[in-house]
Amino acid sequence: MAGYQKILYILTVSVFIAVFVITTNNNFNVILKPAINRVSRRSADRFLLSNKDAPVKGEGEMLGSSENRSLLPFSQSEEWHRHVNGCRTVKIGDTAHETFPAHKNSSVASSSNTKYFVDKLLTSRGHAKDVYGHRTVINNPLRSFSVVEPGGPNGCVERKRSTVVKTSRARGCHAAVNAGFFGSESGACMGNVVTDGKRIQDGGGIKNANFGIRKDGTIVVRYLSEMDVLREDNPFVQLVTGVIWLVRNGTVYVNESKAQDCAGLQEYGPMDKFVNVLSARVAVGHDDQGRVVLVQIDGNTEERGLSLWEFAEFLLSLGVVNAINLDGGGSVTFVLDGTVANYPADHW
């Protein structure tokens, strides 16, 4: 989640449709979506249609995070290397990790399956709340899943600004969602980025949870040293960095992760606030069959949505084994066949 009325870059995850798998190529996409914030705050006035100028869905709207205040602005792209909240960088060595063989089944026709849901969650106070969102399960992820830069190739180095819709349509994705964090002032992509076998940037070993796939199809969920990211043997073909490792090996890992993950990639606030606040959320992970799973939840920061504790529990209920938390809040946009299919918090 980035600062109020700032220009944002988001790394997103998408999947090509099965038709493309069969008829064209294996080039599948994760969309990097920068967005411009043009939102006015929603009021609580009775029956007021507060978003009279809400973006037209499916037509390249620009979204941002007006609802999320920034307490840790990163005006320089180097900022996220700093030691923030005890944040470390790890140059070499074997940090905490989970690896898992990716699903590989040539007899499965569909490369992915997306479902929407409106589920009831019991809050810690004992009352029920509705959770709206989507879940995409991706078969044969080595072929079907990609990380994609905003606006396409060179989007990170050029600090391009685009939307999930535009980038998704340009790549012909079936499902696409925003993913990585970014500097709201600089527009810079943050963390490690590897897309379709091309290493775009590395985070200098910054300690944040990563999700990636190696060349041999191994799914990797872990903290990565700089060396891990740069190694040439069985290199990463897809890689994205998040903030907070939500689920590890089938258990909630938020507490442990809070003490480890650097808070700097996100601009909402101190780690505690970032973890506890209700908001729209996005996660990428995998299930016990090695299928990649994308989960998006609608919300509005500080009002509606899930905390990361709730989000982690929710992911477990979906059968997710490992998952990291990606950019949430006003950035959260789930696009299906080029059309926004969720209710993003931001609108103008």
Next chain:
Amino acid sequence: MAGYQKILYILTVSVFIAVFVITTNNNFNVILKPAINRVSRRSADRFLLSNKDAPVKGEGEMLGSSENRSLLPFSQSEEWHRHVNGCRTVKIGDTAHETFPAHKNSSVASSSNTKYFVDKLLTSRGHAKDVYGHRTVINNPLRSFSVVEPGGPNGCVERKRSTVVKTSRARGCHAAVNAGFFGSESGACMGNVVTDGKRIQDGGGIKNANFGIRKDGTIVVRYLSEMDVLREDNPFVQLVTGVIWLVRNGTVYVNESKAQDCAGLQEYGPMDKFVNVLSARVAVGHDDQGRVVLVQIDGNTEERGLSLWEFAEFLLSLGVVNAINLDGGGSVTFVLDGTVANYPADHW
């Protein structure tokens, strides 16, 4: 809203995209969407993904109204002519009506504009609830707005079963939503249906609120006698029948309408229950510029969504001048560019 686990027919409203207006033709569509119910009831279990088998969005899912119990099943297509709840049929004469010149502006490029919203409503008990939905505003409705049968032409007489997605894609619509009521047992379309100048069926003068456009572009919102529907001078080119006239000439008309509208077209229950229950809702109406307005609200019957009182107030807040209530509940599906863009209550 139709009965639990029954086969449904729904008349829907859609709009062609601006590109088609400019480049191809003026043939715009309202989709009739029959649906097959294959839903299991959602439980309130903690964190349970109760709709594990939720339909894949955007891929022609079949939806129905499992959550809505039927108290007035119509097994014979003639049933809705009966006198139910003091329901009358009107053969001739001038019944209550509102007419309005349709928006006509050749300099307006876009034929429609769709926005999503998540708004807070204050309930009568004083607490706030979130309302998720879409609003489509249609310019030059005489050219841009159509009523369409399920699965395309002859859908009503053949009692075809299709979805909003399928029918919308076949017609290349920009926006589409379910609309008219239908017999869950028979699959028959109910009420008056006129599509693109072709009169499909008439309701025999059954007293229910109608929404239509005449050949000269006049928007008509009214109770119609059989004679009104059948007249050849300035005939209807588009016409659909609902249950309950929500907003009349800028005021809430639910109370007056309750005493007049026949309850028989809907299968949820007695008129009072139908009006008061919380549910997903759809309305068609117009604003003070003569633009046709479609409004869809997400919900889950008896749990979430709006009563018709709340829905009428909400429509007023959107600047709607006249509007009728169309089929709600599990049928409610809003499709944008061929992709489901809301969170339908029903899923399997």
